[in-house]
Amino acid sequence: MRRTLLAAFISWLVVSGAFFALAFVDAKKGRDALVAFRAEATSESLRSGAADAELRRTSVLLRRSHDRLHNPVVRPFHWLPVAGRQLRSADALTGAGAEVTAVTLDSLVSARALTDEIKVDKAGALSKIAVIASNAEARLAKVDLGPDEAVFAQLAKARNEIASNLTDVRTTLGRAAGGARGVSRLFQSNGSYLLIAANNAEMRAGAGMFLSVGSLKTGGGEVTLSKMETVASTLDVDAATVPWPEELHKLWSFMGKQGDMRNLMLSPRFDVSAPLAAEIWKQDGRGQVDGVLVIDPSLLQAMLRATGPVALDDRQVTAESVLTELLVDQYRTISPTGSTDASQVARREGLSAVAEGAFGALNEGRWDPIVMARELGKAADGRHLLAWSRDEAQNADWRAAGVGGLLGADSLMLNISNVGSNKLDSFLQVSADMAEVTGRSGLDLSVTVTIKNTVPAGAPRYVLGPSPGTGLEAGEYRGMLSFSLPGDANAPRFDADVPVVAFGPDGPTKVIAGVVRVKRGETKTFVVRFSRPATARFTLVEPSARLPATNWTYRQERWTDASRYVISH
Numbered sequence: 001m002r003r004t005l006l007a008a009f010i011s012w013l014v015v016s017g018a019f020f021a022l023a024f025v026d027a028k029k030g031r032d033a034l035v036a037f038r039a040e041a042t043s044e045s046l047r048s049g050a051a052d053a054e055l056r057r058t059s060v061l062l063r064r065s066h067d068r069l070h071n072p073v074v075r076p077f078h079w080l081p082v083a084g085r086q087l088r089s090a091d092a093l094t095g096a097g098a099e100v101t102a103v104t105l106d107s108l109v110s111a112r113a114l115t116d117e118i119k120v121d122k123a124g125a126l127s128k129i130a131v132i133a134s135n136a137e138a139r140l141a142k143v144d145l146g147p148d149e150a151v152f153a154q155l156a157k158a159r160n161e162i163a164s165n166l167t168d169v170r171t172t173l174g175r176a177a178g179g180a181r182g183v184s185r186l187f188q189s190n191g192s193y194l195l196i197a198a199n200n201a202e203m204r205a206g207a208g209m210f211l212s213v214g215s216l217k218t219g220g221g222e223v224t225l226s227k228m229e230t231v232a233s234t235l236d237v238d239a240a241t242v243p244w245p246e247e248l249h250k251l252w253s254f255m256g257k258q259g260d261m262r263n264l265m266l267s268p269r270f271d272v273s274a275p276l277a278a279e280i281w282k283q284d285g286r287g288q289v290d291g292v293l294v295i296d297p298s299l300l301q302a303m304l305r306a307t308g309p310v311a312l313d314d315r316q317v318t319a320e321s322v323l324t325e326l327l328v329d330q331y332r333t334i335s336p337t338g339s340t341d342a343s344q345v346a347r348r349e350g351l352s353a354v355a356e357g358a359f360g361a362l363n364e365g366r367w368d369p370i371v372m373a374r375e376l377g378k379a380a381d382g383r384h385l386l387a388w389s390r391d392e393a394q395n396a397d398w399r400a401a402g403v404g405g406l407l408g409a410d411s412l413m414l415n416i417s418n419v420g421s422n423k424l425d426s427f428l429q430v431s432a433d434m435a436e437v438t439g440r441s442g443l444d445l446s447v448t449v450t451i452k453n454t455v456p457a458g459a460p461r462y463v464l465g466p467s468p469g470t471g472l473e474a475g476e477y478r479g480m481l482s483f484s485l486p487g488d489a490n491a492p493r494f495d496a497d498v499p500v501v502a503f504g505p506d507g508p509t510k511v512i513a514g515v516v517r518v519k520r521g522e523t524k525t526f527v528v529r530f531s532r533p534a535t536a537r538f539t540l541v542e543p544s545a546r547l548p549a550t551n552w553t554y555r556q557e558r559w560t561d562a563s564r565y566v567i568s569h
Contacts, residue, residue: 029061031097031158049112055105062098066091085147089155092146096162099143100169107136107173111369119365122221126184129369133177140170171402175380176373178400182387185394190219191290194281196261197228197351198296200547201327201423201463205415205482206268206383206405207545208296208425210261210277212351215286216293216359225359228352231261234284241283242276251502251511255419259283267506268413268484268542270294270405274388291389295355297326298384298547302375303358306367310357317354323547326351327426331462381563383545409487409508413542414449414550414561416516420478422465427455428477428518431551434541436569442490442534443569451516452523453477464520475520482513483528486539495527532569541565 036054045051068074069091080087110132117125143166145159186193193216198208213235215226237259243249244258252266261280264273274292282288304310304319311317317325330351361367379385386405387398398404407413414432418425429452437444455464455475466472480501485492487508494500498514505511518524532539542564544550549560559565 031062049108052105052108055101055108059098059101059105062094062101066094066098069094082150085150086152086155089146089151089159092144093155093158093162096143096145096166100140100162100166103136103139104169107132108370111373114369118367118369122362122365123184123187125369126180126187129373130177130180130184133173133180137170137173137177140166140173172377174400175377175402178397179376179380179403180373182394182397182401182403185391185397186218187221187223189290192217192287194278194289194292195225195228195355196277196292196294197355198265198294198545199326199423200296200298200545201331201426202418203415203425203479203544203546204265204417205484205544206270206413206542207265207294207386209418210264210294213261213281214352214355215289222363223359225352225356228355235259235261235280237280237283242279244276245272247504247506248272251504251506251513254501266417266480267511268405268415268544269407269507270386270388272507274386274405278388290391291387291394294386296384296545297323298382298545299376299379300326300354300358302379302384303361303367303372305375306372307358307361308366310354310361312353312357317357322354326354327423327547328460328463331423331460334460334462378562382543382549382561407484407507407509407542408540410536410538411484411509411540411542412486413484413509413544414447415480415482415484415544416451416546417480417482417513418477419480419515420465420472420476421467421470422472422477423460423463424453424455424465424475424477426547427453427459427463428546429454429548430546432553434552434554434567436554438534443532443536444529445532446527446529447483449481449526449528450523451477451518451526453518453520455520457520472517473519477518479516480513481516481526482511484509484511484542485530486510486532486536488533488536489530490532492528492530495529498526536569538569539567541567 069087074087111129114125114128145163145166148159151159195214195216196210197212197214199211200208202209202211204210211231212228213231214228217224242259244253248267249258252263255263255266257263259280261277264276267273277292278289301319301322304317304322309316309318312325376385380401380403383405385403387401387403388405389395389398395404399406416425416428416430431450433448435446435448453475457475459475464474466474466476470478472478481498482502483492484506487510489510492503492510492512494512494514498516500512500514502511502513512528516524516526541552541561543561546561549562552559552561552565554567557567
């Protein structure tokens, strides 16, 4: 009898070991397949469905691994004191991975089925995309990642990776749902919107400078964009008719005319600047608008990836060429004085042509919903699309989509606003290194900012400057280095000789800004210091909309501010 029991026990151990080994092999293959999918997925593979096979294979492998770890043969191991916790963790993680990939695949297939419907009923198709995204997010909200304490290092690392990916996917789906609802409302409404083209070659805080404007009419499932006009040559509004809110006035009134759209977004709070832009438009005799949309070259690039190229004069502007075209090349024929001559008019028409072509493709349904959602999502993450509405329901959709341009009490944003009347921002290489020391009063933090001016001597004169009266050399950058710091930040200050020009509260954040100058070919470093209470658990590093994005480091972590990043303290 004992021998029989012993033989049965040994057999059970052997079979269980086989299940463990096979589960491990499947889990590794599944993880490798998922890594391959992320590395190789392109707009074309998502559009055509070529990426589906890899996703399906990933889901099958992870589901099979989960089933083997969940098999009744090995279930008794789940209740062992130490090994059981590790097994329950692996079981939950493989199940979570399988569900995430299955949800992703189901959502792609469902969205792809709407490609033809987009052409005839954009609002209806977008509403269905919102439902697809919402349902997928609801499925992922139920995913169980298993125990998070007292697990082996390898499992803990895998859990953290899956948890991070799951958060990213759920955030993306939530934004996609909000964005699809918002754009669906846009197509359905009979409204008028102020469309602002921001220029990342000349930056403000959290957006390019507002330099071109146009009217976007909506109704009947169509959008109609007027010719774009330059702010400087068309809008003329008395500052007294557009008073700034008290905080904005205290911080930035020294910058000059408050009725000038170019002086908006000195604060990155779009919820403050958007109503002011709408009022400037109204006071200029253009009528009241229902909302404000801000796009920039990066957003147009995202649209062109989904719609294909647009014609500009005798050439095609593609997703690959549009940034160079709008940030640099369009200035090659403009006189250094910036006068409103024929070349300036041609540039306005060039910008208008790219925007009109992209919006025209939206009307015609010449775009793939999967690619459009993916590309607009990335652009929105980087603040390359901002939206505000007088209608609170639509405003809620814009905020859910992540395009409301709001900051929170834990937000930190690094900005460099151009005050040199040139177009040098796309030639600045900016990096930021954040350090933290735990002190008696809480967390002592510092951010070391390095700015390298890489503009070549052969850049267009209108890019290099100098504009008359600035006192700058050709290619010299003058800007306001500003930080929007968490609302509980204490004693913010710059090191060395950075003249502080703005200091104080700005909504849920605190602002400190100083003037910096960096000559062509020069590299300079600046440091800001502040502290936070010991109870602060995280800081949200917000995107600045810079092109190229700012490179950040914190301890061993590295990222760019092309999207929001969470620092845990």
